[in-house]
Amino acid sequence: MENKETVFFQDANVTITQSRFVTQAKTYAMNNISSVCLYRIKRSKGLQLFLLIAGLLLIIGESTRVAGIVMALVGLVLLFLLKDSYSVRINSNSGEADGYISKDRNYILQIVNAVNDAIVHRG
Structure with a gap:
């Protein structure tokens, strides 16, 4: 019996499935993520x-x-x-972390929405 994962978002940099959030640098288990949000990193001027x-x-x-x-x-x-950056801010049982950072707000928002969808799907 094959256990196929549902993919909520995937591109060259990020993959989000029902059980994992994978970036180029790190993999997060979805069952450890309690919430996710878009976070603005303001650049000093x-x-x-x-x-x-x-x-x-x-x-x-x-x-x-x-x-x-x-x-x-x-x-x-x-x-x-010089523009502000945006991150996928992840809250988990081990604290807060920036899961992925980009200057493209819409891209980060897509990732945040996909992680939220995966959290809801997980139940």
Whole structure:
């Protein structure tokens, strides 16, 4: 008798079945997962804001104007390029863990929904 697992999500990075949540780095047993949610990992913007403000202050001086423009532009570009990350936050009997991390919120949401479906299927 063959015991076929139900697959809730599968791609090159993640596989979610009724009994396992498998990533490239780790495998979680579904019976150990009590809940799952989408978690936002906010990136620090301190360096970018420092470069922007320091650059704007340097623009005031005649001799430092070019350096100030460059610093302000670098700070501004970095401010818009660096994005927050999202994770599949897993709660289990051993605590919280980030099961998978990506900058793509919709992708992480798909994984979270699939893990939730697998938890419900498990009963």
